[in-house]
Amino acid sequence: MQASANADPKGESAPVAGILAEFDGPGALKKAAVQIRDAGFTRWDCYSPFPVHGIDPAMGVRPTILPWIILGMGLTGLTIATALQWWTNGVDYPFLISGKPLFGLPANIPIMFELTILLSAFGAFFGALILNDLPKFYRPIFSSKRFKKVTDNGFFIGIEASDPHYDSKKIQSLFRQMGPLSVEEFHDTDPQGALPKAFFRVGIILFLLGLIPLALALKSRHSTSSSPRWHFWRDMDFQPVAKAQRASAFFPDGRVIRPQVEGTFAREQADDNPHLNQGRVNGKFATTFPMKLSMEMLERGKDRFDTYCAPCHGKDGRGQGLVAKRASTLGEGTWVPPSNLVDPRIEKMPVGEIYQAIRYGVRNMPKYGPQIKVEDRWAIVAYIRALQRSQNGTIKDVPEADRGKLK
Amino acid sequence: MNHPSPEVVLNDDRHLGPLGPKILRIAGGLGIVLLILGLVLGITGSGGGMSRFLFAYTAGFAFILSIALGAMFFVLVNHLTRAGWCATTRRIAEITMGTMPFLAILFLPILISVLMGYGGLFSWADHEIASKDHLIHLKAGYLNPVFFTIRWVIYFAVWMQISRYYLGGSVRQDDSGDPEITSRMQKWSAASILLFALTLTFASFDLLMSLAPHWFSSIFGVYFFAGSVIAFQAFGILVLVLLQRKGKLKKSVSIEHFHDWGKLLFAFVFFWAYIAYSQFMLIWYGNIPEETGWFHTRITGSWGGVALILVFAHFVIPFAGLMSRHAKRNLASLSFWAMWMLIMHCIDIYWIVMPNQGGHGHGEAPGVHFQALDILAIVGLFSLFVAGAAYIGRHCSLVAVKEPRLAESLAFENA
Missing domain, CATH: 1.10.760.10 (Cytochrome c-like domain)
Structure with missing residues (x-):
């Protein structure tokens, strides 16, 4: 076994999580990937600093189902938007605006468009995350010091120990035949491997804080109060307008109603x-x-x-x-x-x-x-x-x- | 994977050769015959007379002009973004926009009708109509024959200069291989695309919007632009497919390039719908008589049927059809959709232009009355346009062989 020279001593004692091999450039990586694919492994991956053209067929990765997820989400958004507007404007609370039909298609297209886009984007973003098994703060492969090169100039293949065909010695000799730069086992140094505890603590506190406004809203819905209501938008509730026949300090003569300008008359005074x-x-x-x-x-x-x-x-x-x-x-x-x-x-x-x-x-x-x-x-x-x-x-x-x- | 070297292109069959004169003869002859037939029908007064012929001619002219302008956009935007993927296919666009001098000649009948004060096409050109109509009278500072002529001289000067500079520079590079030419063309693409946008916008106002002089829509230039890009992407895909069927450019242009042309076509199918809807929605909501009149004639009666065809066949159906990558990577389906969109764009132009005929662009317009001379004029002009492109491209290489980004383009792959 050719252990990495700079593997930390603590890591050596941890359980083996898989085997990592480094290759010299994208071409060698692709060639090696073809052999690993043909050997029938399933729990493995290629790692490179940039996307390598043609790596998907070399690894035998099937075309992603992400487009179908996006299409489904987009159609869902379209349906929700249409139903929402039809129900709210056309059925539940009919309200005539500018003499347009209660449910006129042209007025509703922007919402239908936006919600289609929004849910498609959600489908694309969250779908890609879930399909890629993200977000993940820890993977056993990170324990390899050599692996840090992957964001710079390292091209790696990692086979995980959970693979049904996993056999450490066979895999290592298979890798050696491909002329790798190095082959090493990597260890699961943090088997819990989950989020730091602080994340949970902060998360729980934020969640509880988030309940306060909801609780307040619930309370005021089911109780009465004698104090005046809250004015969130003061400029709308208290507009700077004057009532007719009242006094005002705004004009020097103290009157709100302005006298007729000299030499003019209103149309109906004709x-x-x-x-x-x-x-x-x-x-x-x-x-x-x-x-x-x-x-x-x-x-x-x-x-x-x-x-x-x-x-x-x-x-x-x-x-x-x-x-x-x-x-x-x-x-x-x-x-x-x-x-x-x-x-x-x-x-x-x-x-x-x-x-x-x-x-x-x-x-x-x-x-x-x-x-x-x-x-x-x-x-x-x-x-x-x-x-x-x-x-x-x-x-x-x-x-x-x-x-x-x-x- | 082995990347092909640019030498592949040098060995490719990349000249029109005997095909050039053949296209020139057939398309040119067909175009002239069809146009003369249409003109005869117009003069004898059958099928709507001279006014009808000029309207059909304007529709046909707007159609071929939009293809050439779409090609200009393709060349300019790819220089502007320093795109490498398209390097093996850009010459097709350069040759297409190289037809600008022919288009300038083909514009003359329209210009002459305006200068003669003929009101059967542009009602504002007729002094008598203009002086009686208050709204046209108010716009006379812009809509008058002299200023119209000046503007079109400017448009064609700009377009001919841009197409001469980019086609000429690219062809010169075929011999010299000087990469400096590419960087100069990139440098000028920013200013050129600005001029392109302004001239295209105002040309669409003058050629199409002023057919209905009461109507105005500030987004109309963008609408015409969206249609233009669709028209050229469709036209270019068909040209490339036909050239490959004749054994040309087989090594230079791969399915990856077709895939990207298809993506642009797909994107602009949606962009067109977005702009067309934006134009419609604001006018529908505002409900101002001068603005709604234009749409009223086009979405009611028999023209309303054409409008529905546009909604479904210009947007919904091709949008669904072109969405999948398999549809764009299969030459049979891609060229089917390209043909489809080219015809739809033609119907779109027809729908913009023809309802103006007979109503002086306002008031009650007659319904759809398809005439033989419509198809004669439109197909005739399109044939002449193809002949013009074959004339421009008859000697030069169909691919820019010394283009610095050729290797990048040949290695291009859609991940």
């Missing part, structure tokens, strides 16, 4: 057509419409009325909308019931005054000027007139030809 814009003729409320009435305009008025007015005034205008009903059920003290739009008081009101009420609001009713366009306001006024007519009509209002149908 008085080039007071009949249309203000509902006034010669300073008095207009009694006529500023435009020709049409069926189309009434249809539009109905549409706008049902959207903006009906929640309080009711679809029939009698002041029994959903909001009004709910408010009177709750018995809110401050609630002023909405007007009955079809009662004689409003029937006698000039159209300009109704227009003005829509535009600027009246009593508790807020102004709808900013939400409803000028033409639409007039359309609503026209529709209110139609409502009044429909509620207080007589048989004379029905065309003679249709009177028969009423009976």
